[in-house]
Amino acid sequence: MAPIEKRTRMSWESALPRSLAGGALDRSAAGTTDPAMDSDAFAVFYERSARPLWAYLVRVSSDPALADDLMQESFVRFLCAAGAPSLYTMGETAARLYLFRIATNLLRDHWRRPRAASIEEIPEEFFAGRDSAAHSDSQIMLGPALRRMNPRERQLLWLAYAEGYSHREIAKVTGLAATSIRLLLFRARRKIAGFLRGRASHVGRES
Amino acid sequence: MMRKNCPHEKEIRELIEDGHWPLAALPELRAHVGECRTCSDLALVAGVFQNARIETMAAAKLASPGVLLWRAQLRRRNAAVERLTRPLLGAQIFALAVTLLAGLGFMGFEARHGLAWLNWLEQIPQSVGPLWDNLFSASVTSSGWAWMVLVAGLATLLLLGGVAIYKATDGQERIGRP
Numbered sequence: 001m002a003p004i005e006k007r008t009r010m011s012w013e014s015a016l017p018r019s020l021a022g023g024a025l026d027r028s029a030a031g032t033t034d035p036a037m038d039s040d041a042f043a044v045f046y047e048r049s050a051r052p053l054w055a056y057l058v059r060v061s062s063d064p065a066l067a068d069d070l071m072q073e074s075f076v077r078f079l080c081a082a083g084a085p086s087l088y089t090m091g092e093t094a095a096r097l098y099l100f101r102i103a104t105n106l107l108r109d110h111w112r113r114p115r116a117a118s119i120e121e122i123p124e125e126f127f128a129g130r131d132s133a134a135h136s137d138s139q140i141m142l143g144p145a146l147r148r149m150n151p152r153e154r155q156l157l158w159l160a161y162a163e164g165y166s167h168r169e170i171a172k173v174t175g176l177a178a179t180s181i182r183l184l185l186f187r188a189r190r191k192i193a194g195f196l197r198g199r200a201s202h203v204g205r206e207s
Numbered sequence: 208m209m210r211k212n213c214p215h216e217k218e219i220r221e222l223i224e225d226g227h228w229p230l231a232a233l234p235e236l237r238a239h240v241g242e243c244r245t246c247s248d249l250a251l252v253a254g255v256f257q258n259a260r261i262e263t264m265a266a267a268k269l270a271s272p273g274v275l276l277w278r279a280q281l282r283r284r285n286a287a288v289e290r291l292t293r294p295l296l297g298a299q300i301f302a303l304a305v306t307l308l309a310g311l312g313f314m315g316f317e318a319r320h321g322l323a324w325l326n327w328l329e330q331i332p333q334s335v336g337p338l339w340d341n342l343f344s345a346s347v348t349s350s351g352w353a354w355m356v357l358v359a360g361l362a363t364l365l366l367l368g369g370v371a372i373y374k375a376t377d378g379q380e381r382i383g384r385p
Contacts, residue, residue: 157252
């Protein structure tokens with residue numbers, strides 16, 4: 001992935017007194033975030049990261065409108081976060097991982113709010129019929145199979161096999177222990193493979 | 208469920224991620240996938256998810272990055288303003304507490320020293336009563352001049368009070384605006 005060119009441009013924070021700059025000047029001094037992530041640098045990062053993030057959110061939540069909202073909120077929180085990794089010093093991969101972590105936390109908060117106390121307790125009926133993504137070949141195969149998985153399994157499967165993240169990276173995004181990812185992922189993969197094979201034979205019989 | 212590791216898993220995964228599976232895979236590897244349950248699961252799931260990722264990403268309708276930058280800047284500025292006003296509120300509460308403590312201390316001091324000032328307080332109605340009577344009688348008799356002065360004074364007080372309340376609430380609203 002090509003590194004993002006560092007530019008030095010006057011940001012809005014520098015025009016404000018230190019107390020009014022929202023901590024941005026302190027963060028710049030500490031080097032934890034970009035000294036001034038200007039609009040061009042952010043646009044490049046956004047262009048590369050927004051679509052994968054939206055795909056992750058829409059496949060896990062099965063709700064495109066929710067995915068839109070959470071994606072925007074994730075980017076805004078990323079820009080405001082004091083501990084966000086710098087694009088210039090830590091690279092785009094670390095920044096994207098952090099972005100996915102924010103999105104995962106937002107998803108969990110969203111699921112906790114309306115009805116269930118835990119992500120595992122959400123009934124699968126809640127997701128049934130909510131997926132209005134394009135009805136493509138992969139959607140015909142994957143959609144019904146994903147709906148039969150619980151949200152945690154969807155997250156793990158998507159991060160591992162769609163995004164290609166390692167177990168350690170998935171642990172960072174989901175907050176689970178890296179050692180348990182391997183087994184959880186193995187079980188989820190075996191489960192969805194069974195659903196996919198069943199779906200393939202069903203579609204084959206219909207056609 | 209026991210997890211069985213297969214030495215070919217990593218190789219198959221890399222081929223799928225690079226888009227080389229199954230066309231660029233060795234025939235032996237393809238034959239292995241046909242026999243190994245772990246590898247066939249991996250090939251099936253990873254292949255379907257990779258295709259789904261490409262199709263879903265193409266369906267994304269993205270907002271302008273400028274809007275997100277603007278929202279983030281607004282949120283940071285509001286957080287900064289809130290941080291700035293928090294000590295002011297603390298200082299106001301502190302000042303009020305100090306004033307109350309001083310008042311209570313003064314009352315206690317006076318109570319301990321015989322409440323001498325209460326004698327003066329008792330004389331107030333006696334001194335104000337005749338003055339009020341004179342004012343009232345004068346206002347009735349002297350062509351309404353005293354009434355006008357009284358009404359003008361009250362109106363000024365009301366006006367100044369209103370301005371003071373408006374200024375105070377306006378300042379609070381400006382500070383608390385999101």
